[in-house]
Amino acid sequence: MAELNLPIYLDYQATTPLDPRVLAEMMPYLTTKFGNPHSTNHSFGWQADAGVERARNQVAALIGAEEGEIIFTSGATESNNIAIKGLAYSRYPDKNHLITVATEHTCVLESCRALERAGFEVTYLPVDDQGLINLAELEAAITSKTVLVSVMAVNNEIGVIQDLKAIGAICAGHGVAFHCDAAQAAGKIPLDVHDLKIDLMSISGHKIYGPKGVGVLYIRRMDSIKPLPLFDGGGQERGLRSGTLAPALCAGLGAACHYAAEDMARDHDHITALAEKMKGRLLHELSGVHFNGSEVARYIGNLNFTFEHVRADQLIKGLRDIALSTGAACSTEKVEPSHVLSALGLDKKQIDCSVRIGIGRMTTAAEIDFAIDKIITTVTGIRAGE
Numbered sequence: 001m002a003e004l005n006l007p008i009y010l011d012y013q014a015t016t017p018l019d020p021r022v023l024a025e026m027m028p029y030l031t032t033k034f035g036n037p038h039s040t041n042h043s044f045g046w047q048a049d050a051g052v053e054r055a056r057n058q059v060a061a062l063i064g065a066e067e068g069e070i071i072f073t074s075g076a077t078e079s080n081n082i083a084i085k086g087l088a089y090s091r092y093p094d095k096n097h098l099i100t101v102a103t104e105h106t107c108v109l110e111s112c113r114a115l116e117r118a119g120f121e122v123t124y125l126p127v128d129d130q131g132l133i134n135l136a137e138l139e140a141a142i143t144s145k146t147v148l149v150s151v152m153a154v155n156n157e158i159g160v161i162q163d164l165k166a167i168g169a170i171c172a173g174h175g176v177a178f179h180c181d182a183a184q185a186a187g188k189i190p191l192d193v194h195d196l197k198i199d200l201m202s203i204s205g206h207k208i209y210g211p212k213g214v215g216v217l218y219i220r221r222m223d224s225i226k227p228l229p230l231f232d233g234g235g236q237e238r239g240l241r242s243g244t245l246a247p248a249l250c251a252g253l254g255a256a257c258h259y260a261a262e263d264m265a266r267d268h269d270h271i272t273a274l275a276e277k278m279k280g281r282l283l284h285e286l287s288g289v290h291f292n293g294s295e296v297a298r299y300i301g302n303l304n305f306t307f308e309h310v311r312a313d314q315l316i317k318g319l320r321d322i323a324l325s326t327g328a329a330c331s332t333e334k335v336e337p338s339h340v341l342s343a344l345g346l347d348k349k350q351i352d353c354s355v356r357i358g359i360g361r362m363t364t365a366a367e368i369d370f371a372i373d374k375i376i377t378t379v380t381g382i383r384a385g386e
């Protein structure tokens with residue numbers, strides 16, 4: 001049997017390990033190439049700036065954008081805030097309405113709630129029991145006052161993928177900007193901003209084997225899409241995001257995008273094989289297991305199961321050697337049941353018995369076999385009252 005290092009990491013939606021190839025490309029900017037990328041008077045600055053611009057190109061290449069359409073931020077949370085609040089305020093009071101989805105990431109929903117408190121109106125589209133929005137409902141919600149539709153690509157709790165191409169077409173048809181939180185999707189599924197007619201897109205470094213604390217906002221070059229900055233300062237990043245860039249983090253995100261593109265097919269095959277095995281065995285060898293979210297419209301590296309009569313906290317405690325989670329890591333402070341699973345129609349009891357299993361580039365077959373066996377014995381044991 002292959003050697004197994006414990007504990008096993010199966011929480012790839014919370015964060016991913018840094019790919020060693022990415023770290024190698026970050027190191028020069030943490031050591032010798034320490035210049036301020038905004039120093040234009042000497043080679044230290046030029047060197048750092050070259051690293052940032054190379055990274056900008058690498059990000060742009062992954063999503064079919066131009067390098068001038070890429071803004072570096074501190075992460076997808078900031079990107080989402082700039083896209084949503086920045087764009088909303090840029091068109092106010094002409095336009096005062098936004099559309100999003102009940103299952104979005106907390107930072108999207110909270111940005112929308114902040115806008116509601118400031119006088120904007122927000123439509124929160126429901127999802128069906130598969131986790132998908134109704135496209136006719138989206139189209140019907142658009143009014144002459146709508147400035148933005150924000151729909152995520154891959155859901156961080158259940159892995160469901162919305163029909164981005166259809167959503168992009170609807171938004172373009174009505175002249176409404178389309179923002180997509182692609183933190184869980186970029187580098188994992190093919191995404192082309194032109195093909196999908198996405199006007200703004202958020203990406204996070206640490207969800208794609210890059211560093212934490214860096215992200216990107218793609219902004220299509222178009223007069224109607226000029227978000228207001230949330231920070232005032234030196235006017236870096238086309239005036240949209242003041243503050244000195246972190247060249248090491250930018251280089252890391254760029255490298256992560258480069259390797260994501262290069263490895264996408266291999267990652268997909270590897271992760272699909274492991275995930276299908278996990279899903280197949282859990283559903284066949286245990287009774288009372290439900291798979292949450294669409295089986296078809298999904299990113300397979302994110303599996304969400306409800307184990308009847310097995311509380312998730314009990315299960316996670318029983319699986320001491322396996323790191324997995326009940327859902328979003330960002331809301332662990334709160335004990336409220338998952339807003340995503342409740343939008344799917346699960347009741348509190350079902351939500352309490354649900355866990356998310358995240359499989360990624362570094363997961364091995366031996367780890368998955370170990371995890372499956374352990375989950376089966378632990379679920380069986382808890383049900384038997386052990």
Ligand SMILES: *Cc1c(COP(=O)(O)O)cnc(C)c1O
Binds near residue numbers: 074155181184203215
């Ligand atoms: C992780 C995540 C975010 C937040 O990204 P940070 O870079 O950690 O701020 C936003 N949206 C989704 C879907 C995520 O998974």
